[in-house]
Each structure stands twice: as C-alpha cells, then as structure tokens.
C-alpha cells in the first residue's frame with residue numbers, strides 16, 4: 220500500500236497532469252484464494268471441522284463454517300479440497316540452514332559460494348516438503364532470508380540467529396587441536412567470522428551479541444555447555460559464568476529479544492535460567508527438579524528426538540569420542556520426554572538435522588520419532604500453533620509481525636497445506652510429503668498444486 224502511495228505522490232510531484240496521477244494511483248487488485256470443501260485443522264483444535272477459508276493477498280481473511288461469498292470473483296482462485304485436510308504450514312524450531320555440509324572440516328575446502336548455493340537448494344526443498352517456516356538457530360542465514368523475501372529464490376520464512384556465541388574451548392569452538400585462536404593472533408577463517416563468535420568475559424560476550432543483532436539476528440544463540448560435534452569440551456562442562464550470561468541476556472533484552480542456549484545438563488540449564496535465558500535447546504540430561512524450575516520460570520524446551528535415531532552412516536563424521544557423547548545424550552531422551560509430558564512443558568517441534576541432502580530430508584521423521592511419548596494430535600500442535608507462539612518470543616524483532624504463524628484464523632499469515640488423510644489421527648502422513656501433500660501455500664502463494 221505504502222509503495223503505491225509513494226508512487227502516487229511522486230507522480231503528483233513530478234507531473235502535474237491529473238490523468239497521470241489517476242493512472243498511477245490504481246493499485247493492482249488483490250489476489251484471493253478460496254478453499255472450499257476442506258476439513259480444517261486450525262492449529263489448536265483437537266477435531267477437524269468443515270469450513271471454508273478465504274485468503275486475501277498473503278493473509279487469511281475469513282474462516283467460516285458457512286459458505287463464503289467472494290466479492291471479486293475475477294481475481295479469486297477457487298480450490299476444491301474434495302474433503303481433504305487444510306492445515307497450517309509446518310514450522311521447524313531448530314535447524315542450521317547454512318550447514319549443508321556434514322561437518323566443520325568442509326569449511327576448509329568449500330568456500331561461501333558453495334555453502335550458499337547448497338543451502339539455497341536445501342531451503343527450497345524445505346518449502347517443498349510443506350515446511351513454511353524455519354527457526355535457524357546458528358549460522359549466517361540472514362542473507363538467505365533476504366533473498367527469499369526479495370523473490371530471488373524460494374524457501375520458508377526464516378528466523379535467523381546469525382553466528383552462535385560461545386567461549387574458548389566451548390561447543391562453538393570448532394577448531395582442531397593445532398588451529399590458532401581467532402582472537403589471540405591475526406587469523407581469519409569464514410567459520411569464526413560468520414558461523415561462530417568466540418567470546419570470553421562479559422565485554423566480549425556483549426560485543427558478540429550486539430554484532431549478531433547488527434547482522435540481523437532475531438534471537439541469540441549461546442553455547443552453555445558441552446556438545447557432541449565439538450572436540451575439546453566434555454558434555455559435563457559448564458560454559459559461561461553467570462556474569463557472561465547476564466551480559467548476553469541483557470544485551471539481547473535491550474534489543475527486545477531473547478537468548479536461547481545449547482545445554483544438556485542440569486548445571487548448564489539452571490545457570491542459564493537463573494541468568495535470564497528463556498529457551499533451552501536440547502536439554503536431554505535434565506532432571507525432574509529442572510523440569511519443575513522450567514515450569515516455574517515458563518522456560519521453553521526446544522528439544523529433538525530423531526537426531527538421536529540417525530543411522531551410523533549419517534553419523535559417520537563423528538569420531539569415537541564424539542560417538543560416546545552422542546550415546547550419552549541418546550540415553551537421556553526417554554527420561555526427558557517423559558518429564559516434558561508429565562509437566563506439560565512448552566515443547567516446540569524441531570529437528571537439528573542438517574548436513575547432506577539425505578539428512579535434511581530425514582527431518583520429516585521427527586514426527587514419528589515423537590510418537591513413543593506424544594499422540595499425533597499433540598505432535599501436530601507442536602509443529603504448528605505451539606511453534607507459532609514460540610517464534611513470537613522474538614517480540615519487536617519478529618521479522619513477520621503482521622499476524623500469527625502456525626494457525627488458521629482471520630488475520631494469520633496464509634501458510635497453508637492441503638493434505639491427504641487426517642494428521643490428527645496419524646501424523647506419519649506428513650512424512651510421505653511427495654504423495655500426501657497436495658497443496659503448499661506460503662504467504663498466499665501456491666508452490667505446489669497436485670489437485
């Protein structure tokens with residue numbers, strides 16, 4: 220709208236002829252899509268219901284159990300769902316789009332044009348699986364988000380974190396044994412310039428957070444404890460002091476957003492929460508006491524299951540030491556999910572699966588990986604309305620602030636899928652996306668139509 224107003228003003232200023240003014244002010248008609256004959260899963264309701272949904276531009280304009288009459292039928296595409304399910308697009312809460320390579324060593328032999336080209340293709344594939352938003356929790360995906368918004372390439376909405384922030388010898392410190400420290404001698408490597416900031420002490424942490432925000436991060440990712448894929452930090456290591464955490468959480472809060480931390484153990488999780496962190500990523504080794512603390516402080520538990528079911532082939536890049544760490548985390552998963560269920564923790568749906576194309580494609584298995592603990596209906600809500608609420612934690616930095624995501628209601632973004640079958644009853648139908656996903660719409664635009 221603003222664009223046309225500016226055009227009109229320009230036209231009026233430059234050319235005083237009234238006919239030119241009139242021609243310039245006529246905005247093109249808004250395209251509409253009317254979904255008829257669909258059973259709606261709205262993101263939160265436990266049952267499907269028959270309704271019609273009208274999309275105007277990129278937003279949902281009407282949801283009605285009665286038939287909708289459109290005023291501008293010339294600009295309206297009518298889609299007859301023939302009784303299939305209409306649901307919100309799937310949201311991924313934890314991925315790393317800029318890691319289309321199996322491990323950090325690849326960054327020594329593949330330059331940023333390779334990484335960006337491969338990441339662009341994987342991002343397109345995400346959308347074509349019906350995943351319409353990805354929360355990118357570490358890596359320089361701001362440019363990718365921008366290229367998608369500019370229409371240069373296609374993909375989901377992206378909530379980028381920019382580089383992760385971690386301490387020397389922490390989980391973000393992916394150097395090999397002989398590599399120099401990027402801050403101690405003059406040393407540049409794209410990984411430490413773009414993907415991971417090594418920062419020690421409150422002042423460096425503050426600067427790192429502010430730099431990530433300057434680059435366009437909408438939430439901040441900090442490494443708070445040992446990790447699997449880094450080489451020199453045991454899982455039990457607690458990373459960052461209370462002062463360093465506060466430097467991070469205060470710098471993020473000053474820009475209206477929050478800090479999420481990578482952490483597995485009670486010590487790491489509790490220290491992070493006590494110093495203002497709002498989201499725990501992973502957390503598989505948490506205890507019942509910690510679950511209670513999370514309820515009390517309204518902390519989000521952004522955990523993943525399928526990544527712990529990966530095949531030996533998918534994990535072949537891990538050293539024996541790293542495999543030992545991976546198994547330790549895997550052993551904690553069952554207890555964690557039982558606690559999440561018992562305490563009704565705020566549990567988004569995410570995968571943390573990236574690297575090869577086959578790995579990215581296996582993100583869809585996260586649906587069935589959660590079935591030992593949750594019903595199809597519960598998992599479906601995690602992947603839609605719960606994730607939508609989770610993304611809104613970005614507050615004033617929310618890159619998509621005009622309406623909610625993950626729900627079907629008036630005023631929500633038009634990210635919609637038509638699927639064969641009822642995912643509330645059987646979530647696994649979303650895994651066979653090629654067959655069961657008939658329509659994929661993002662931001663009011665249809666990217667796949669198999670009807």
Ligand SMILES: [Zn+2]
Pocket residue numbers: 313314315356357571
């Ligand atoms: Zn991750």
